[in-house]
Each structure stands twice: as structure tokens, then as C-alpha cells.
Amino acid sequence: xxxxPRQPVFAPNGAVATSQPLAAAAGLAVLRRxxxxxxxxxxxxxxxxxxxxxxxxxGGDLFAIVWDGHRLHGLNGSGRSPAGxxxxxxxxxxxxxxxxxxxxxxGDQAVGPAMPARGWLPVTVxxxxxxxxxxxxxxxxxxxxxxxxxxxxxxxxxxxxxxxVAASWDRSVRVHAELVGEEYAEWGRVFTVDGGRAPxxxxxxxxxxxxxxxxxxxxxxxxxxxxxxxxxxxVEHAARTGGVLGGDDLAGHRSTWVDPVRAGYRGHEVWELxxxxxxxxxxxxxxxxxxxxxxxxxxxxxxHWQIEAVKLGFADAHAYVADPERVTVPTAELLTxxxxxxxxxxxxxxxxxxxxxxxxxxxTVYLCAADADGMMVSLxxxxxxxxxxxxxxxxxxxxxxxxxAGFSLDPAHPNVVAPGKRPFHTIxxxxxxxxxxxxxxxxxxxxxxxxxxxxxxxxxxxDDALDPQAALDRPxxxxxxxxxxxxxxxxxxxxxxxxxxRARGHEITVEADxxxxxxxxxxxxxxxxxxxxxxxxxxxxxxxGH
Numbered sequence: 001x002x003x004x005p006r007q008p009v010f011a012p013n014g015a016v017a018t019s020q021p022l023a024a025a026a027g028l029a030v031l032r033r034x035x036x037x038x039x040x041x042x043x044x045x046x047x048x049x050x051x052x053x054x055x056x057x058x059g060g061d062l063f064a065i066v067w068d069g070h071r072l073h074g075l076n077g078s079g080r081s082p083a084g085x086x087x088x089x090x091x092x093x094x095x096x097x098x099x100x101x102x103x104x105x106x107g108d109q110a111v112g113p114a115m116p117a118r119g120w121l122p123v124t125v126x127x128x129x130x131x132x133x134x135x136x137x138x139x140x141x142x143x144x145x146x147x148x149x150x151x152x153x154x155x156x157x158x159x160x161x162x163x164x165v166a167a168s169w170d171r172s173v174r175v176h177a178e179l180v181g182e183e184y185a186e187w188g189r190v191f192t193v194d195g196g197r198a199p200x201x202x203x204x205x206x207x208x209x210x211x212x213x214x215x216x217x218x219x220x221x222x223x224x225x226x227x228x229x230x231x232x233x234x235v236e237h238a239a240r241t242g243g244v245l246g247g248d249d250l251a252g253h254r255s256t257w258v259d260p261v262r263a264g265y266r267g268h269e270v271w272e273l274x275x276x277x278x279x280x281x282x283x284x285x286x287x288x289x290x291x292x293x294x295x296x297x298x299x300x301x302x303x304h305w306q307i308e309a310v311k312l313g314f315a316d317a318h319a320y321v322a323d324p325e326r327v328t329v330p331t332a333e334l335l336t337x338x339x340x341x342x343x344x345x346x347x348x349x350x351x352x353x354x355x356x357x358x359x360x361x362x363x364t365v366y367l368c369a370a371d372a373d374g375m376m377v378s379l380x381x382x383x384x385x386x387x388x389x390x391x392x393x394x395x396x397x398x399x400x401x402x403x404x405a406g407f408s409l410d411p412a413h414p415n416v417v418a419p420g421k422r423p424f425h426t427i428x429x430x431x432x433x434x435x436x437x438x439x440x441x442x443x444x445x446x447x448x449x450x451x452x453x454x455x456x457x458x459x460x461x462x463d464d465a466l467d468p469q470a471a472l473d474r475p476x477x478x479x480x481x482x483x484x485x486x487x488x489x490x491x492x493x494x495x496x497x498x499x500x501x502r503a504r505g506h507e508i509t510v511e512a513d514x515x516x517x518x519x520x521x522x523x524x525x526x527x528x529x530x531x532x533x534x535x536x537x538x539x540x541x542x543x544x545g546h
Contacts, residue, residue, distance in 0.1 A: 008469035008532045011545020015533040016040055017468075017521035018367035019055070019445075019541035020162055023047040026150035027369055028544045030142065037371040038066060038139035039147060041379045042132050047151040048365045049128075049398070050210060051159055053191065054168050054387045055445070056365045058213060058225075058398035061124075062131040062381035063273050065260055065431045066139060067438045069374040072431060073138075074258040074273045076422075077131025077381075079124040080323075081404055083419045084244035090121055090409065090417060115405045115417060118175075119183055120243035122404035123389050124423065125253045128381050129222040134255045139375065145218040152218075155211035155397070158204040162540035168515065169198035172386045179390055183241040186392040187399060209397025226250045230396065237393040252420075260431065261331060263287045266462050268439065270454070271431040275321040275329045279428040282451035284313035286458060287340035288347070294463055300500035306459065307479055307506065308347045310452050312354050316343075317451070319356035322414035323422040329414070351483040351505035364427045364445035368523045370531050376523065378429035378441030385447075430454050432461070432524075440525050442468070444536075446518030449478050453518040461524075468522035468534030469543075476517040486511040514538035 009015060014037065016027035027044035035043070041064070049057050062077040094116060115122055136144050161169070173192055176184065188196065190209065199205040216224045224230045231250045238245040260271040263283035270286055272279025288309040294302045320329055333339060343357055364382035382401065383389075389402040406424040407417035415424045426447045432439040439461075444453025453476065460471035475490030485506045492498045492510045502508055511517075519539040524532050533543035 005473045006469050006535070006537055008467045008534050009543040009545050010530065010532050012530040013372040013546050014040070014370055015523050015531045015543060015545035016044055016367065016369045017523055017533045017535045017541070017543035018044050018048065019365055019519045019521070019536060019539040020048060020052045020165065021540065021542050022051045022150070022154065022159060023367070024542050024544045027367070028546060029150070030147065031369070031371060032546055033142065035142045036139055037369040037375040037377045038135050039142050040369040040371065041367060041377040042136060042140070043147040043150065044367045044369065045379055045381055046132060046148055046214065047154065048367070048381070050151045050155045050207060051162070052165050052365055053399070054165065054172050055383065056381045057383050057388065058128060058210065058217070059126040059400040060381050060383045060388065061127040061401060061403060061425070061427070062379060063277060063427055063429050064131070064135060064377060064379040065271060065273065065429045065441065066135070067376040067431065068139065072260050072271060074260045075131060075135060076256040076258050076273060076276070077127040077134070078276060078403065078422050078425050079127040079253055080420050080422050081124050081407070081417065082245045082249045084246065085121070085404065085417060085419055087409060087411065087417050089244065090115065093121060113409050115407045115409060117385055117402055117405045118179055118390050119181065120238065120241070120245070120389065120391060122402035123243065123245055123391060123400045124403045125245070125249050126401060127253065127255060129217050129225045130253055130255050133222040144221060148214050148218040152211045152214050155207045155214065158206035160202045161199045161205050163201040164540045166199060166201040168386060173198045175386065176390055183243070183391050186394050187387070187390045190392050190397055191387070207397045209395055211397070213396050213398060226253055233396055234393045243391070261335060263290070263335060265290050265458060267434060268462050269433045269436070270458055271433065272428055274324065274331050276323045276422045277425045277428045278317045278321055278451055279430070280321065280331060280334055281310070281313035281317035282428070282430070282454040283335055284316055284340070284343070285309040285451065285455050287335060287337070288312060288344045289455070289459070291341065291344050294459070299495065300497040303477065303497065303501060304504055305347065306455060307477065307485065308352060310455055310479055311352060312343045312346065313451060315354045315356045320414065321424050326418070326421050327414040349504060353482055364447070366429070366443035366445040366519065366521055368441035368443065368521050370440065370523050370525070376438060376441050376525070378431050378443055380427045380429045380443055380445060382427045382445070384426070426450055428454070432458065438525055440523045440531070442520065442522035444518040444520035448480055449518035452478060453520055457520060457522065467532055468524055470534070472520050472522060472534045473537055478517055483507045484509070486516055488517060
């Protein structure tokens, strides 16, 4: 990545890693005051809604994996679609055609009409505020309201915007300029300056409306967000500007505690959350690769196997992942060794475009935190696609996610849009253990990049014994659909590997924009005690410890 790569952070008592330094500092301050790793993660996450608002916000979702010192717990904090959202409503609102498929809709499943990506139609109930509360109720030590102090302070008094955030914000302003409708007006008031531009790097930016919203969430344990004044304002805004989100939709929201699912990989266990997230795509790929001696292969062949395994993982994830409360998702069947062997046999010497198998026959922010007592947290939260829906309720200072863009409009697909349903979700926290003992939390945010980033970071860690920072520094590749492959310049510079991949049929583009390859963080437990942490070199953030 750089001629002067970052060095890993070693810490005896605890660590926090995320994509914005002020948020990492907020989490570290909580650790130093005696907070748990969950307290630190929540302070970091809440602060990220203010200091990195395009990637996440109060109106987004979250997922988390927590190692409590003895076992793993998973929290699915994703929201459901409104009761008034049906396939017929979407088709009627879009002239019967849906939206044009784009990269937003995920890999090669983007065929036929798609859910709109902006406005009210893709808005689902925000799950982040309830997720913060539920994590704190089970694992927090400090008072809930204390975790909001830095976020409220930055929203009220302002902070200098960091460079990567400023660059992505500028792109989002250009997107907003093309959106027409009353529902988009408040976004321009809240998230632009001087009549319509993004804040520049180093420029101080304030969001006092968000400060007020955060205070009410802190004071009421998020109750006000779902049944109180905040909920009423949100519902009124929906009724006035064409939304279908109602009071009962908000009042009925619940987080779900789940058991993480795993794949074995060379004596380690890689853990993800079960559907409705796409974590199974990473596990499917790792199950395939676990039967291949990658260390014995030349670099090009090794990359070929990783890419093809990821394609197979995505083919199944896009075919089967949906809300398990509404349909049967064959998660256990997808993760059997027999199914992995059958899928592995499909990999040839040339780039493929695989179809899903039949298992029955056999933009986001990521953060991690760890404390002195051995608790570790892997947490990810997101709007989706940079500022989400671009719908901002009047006077509340936050944007609503557009996770409903992940639904299908195919009536035969298990992920078809329907009332009260959770969509296919891209955001996935990861966790690594070895023989049942914790190694640590990790994640790579970035839509379709996330399972691919998980595979690449796990391989760098397990196959090549790299520390977290070195694993994150390593040049990456990104596959989206077909045989097209993006690679970073550092990967292209490594001998003749790229040309050898081209000879296998991969259609390679060297991409200099680092945002195409996701932003990751990782913290590993040291054998003698303490932690080693790394933070994404492609983002503004850092790892910090004490």
C-alpha cells in the first residue's frame, strides 16, 4: 500500500480500531474509565454516526459479535420493512418497472427490475439505536448515557472533517443534486454548507439537530426513538413526504440475539452471523479453500483459487440468503464439508461464472474493541450506499438507511420484498478463534467487498502469519460480477501474477481508488496477554490502545 506502511499497535490492557480517529479516541476514553469492550465499541459506534455520517448514521442498522470471555454471542440489529411496503406498491410507484439494476443490488443477481436505491421505498426500520441499548443492557458497565458524550459534543460544537470522509461526502453531494422530491430537501439543509457543497477536509462541521436526537436516545434508552417524540416526528415526516413507514413499524422493532455460524480453516474457526447477512458467502469460500493447499501454489494460482471460491460463495448467498424468520434458509446445509467438496470440484483452471448449487441435495463503518478482562467486540453499522436513502426527518439531523434496496422484486426469490421482512444485508462482522480459543474480531466494510475482504484478511493471517496491520496493508482484489476483476496497483506490481490471471480468463482492471477495496480493522489477542491491533491504511482511522 505505502512505502512506509503503518505499524501494528501493541497494547497491554485494551484496544479500539476504526475508520475515524475521533471515534477511536472516544472508545479508548471509555476503556480508560473502566468501561467494558462493549461500552467502548458503543461509544465508538455512536461517535461514528457524527464524524463519518455518509457511511453510517443514527438511522442505520448494526450487527455485532461479542466474545464475553467464554463464548460468542451474536446480535442482529437489522430493521424490517414497513407493513405498507409490498411488491405491488414498489411496482406501482416505479411505473411497473422497478429500478434499473446497479452495483448496489449485489453481484450477478442484478438482473431484471430492482428495488429503488433512494427515497422512501428502500427505507427499513432503523435498528442501530435499539442495538446500542440491547448490547449495553447485556454487556455494559458504564451508564448508557455516558457513551454518548463525545458524539453529542462533536455534533453540538463541531469537529474538523477528516480527508477520506470529505472526499466521499463530496461524491454524495453530487448524487443528492440529481434527486428531485420534497423528501430530499432536509438532507441538503443538514448535510451541505454554503448553499450546497460538502465540507472540506479540515473544515469544522456541526450538526446540532443530531446532538438533540442523541440526547433523547441516551436519556430514554432508545425508547423515544421507537415510541416517543422522535418516532412521532419520523412518522409525521413520512406521512407528509410520501413514506410508508408508520408508528407500528417503529414500535414493533426488536433486535435478535443469534448464535454465530462458523467454517473451519486450517485449525482455526471463522465466525460470521447467520442470514439475513451475507457472512455465509465468506464461510462458503473458506470451506472450499480449506481443502486446497494454497501454500504449495504459485501466487497467481493461489489468487485464482481465492477468486473462484468467492464467486461460488456469492452465487449461493445471492440465491438463498433472506430473512430466516420468513423463509427457510439452508445455512447448515450450505456449510457442510460435503457441500464444500462438491463446490470445490467446480473450480477449473479458467475464470468461471458459477450458478448457485443445491445444498438440499447433500457504503458502512466497522470497528472492533477489546478490554483487559478478555471481552472482544466485532461491530458493524451502516446506512448503505453513502448517506442511504437521502431522506432526513425534519429537525432530527440524521439520515435513514436504504437497506430495502437489498430486496428482490422477483416473486419467486426468497428475498422478495414483503411487509415486515428483513432484506439481504451486506454488513457482516467477523471473529476468529483457534481450537475454540479467541484470536480476535475483524471486519472489512464495503458492500459486496465484505466477504471477499474477510477471505483475504483470514488467509493473510492464517496462511501467511501476518499481524493485523500487515494483513490489512496487503494489496487487495475485488470481484463484482462475471469475469471482471479489480486489483490494486500493489498487486499488479507483484511480478507477472496479473498477466497469468488474465491468461486464465480473468478480465483485470488496475484500480487506483482505494475506496473500491473496503476498509478493515482487526485486533488479535497476544499469547502472553494484551493485544495487537491494525487499522485500514485506505481510510482515515487508526488503532489505539492502553
